[in-house]
Amino acid sequence: MDTLQRLAIEAECSRLMTTFSLCTDTFDYDRALGLFVPDCTFQRADEVFEGLDGLRFVLNRRNPERITRHIVSNMLIDVEDETTATGQAYALVFGHVGALDEHGEAPLGAPDSLVIFNGGFTRTDEGWRIKTWRIDLSFRRKAA
Structure with a gap:
């Protein structure tokens, strides 16, 4: 594999x-599901969910009143070969439940958490997709 191929896979x-x-x-869950292969695995804390139905279950149980924003950084992708890669990234998570102000904005407070995304990726006929996804909690803001 040449450098351009590797860089394209990383991107x-x-x-x-x-x-x-x-x-x-x-809350664009249909698009989110399209990023994964049908036999994916999703893990958060001690919970493991198998397949797209498991992932759909995780997404649908999110609080629809909770606004979140994930700031994703420090991405590092390791390309194993032309069809397999793994990656890791940090995500700083901001969240808010409650009314928005007159401009439709949530108040800015400290981040709720810092998590590590661990992904396994595979090339399919439709392009690259997520095969495994694990979220590890590194830091969590303590309740006041």
């Missing part, structure tokens, strides 16, 4: 990580 996998965060922030 596509990084885009998957960012797009998934944007989809969860905007």
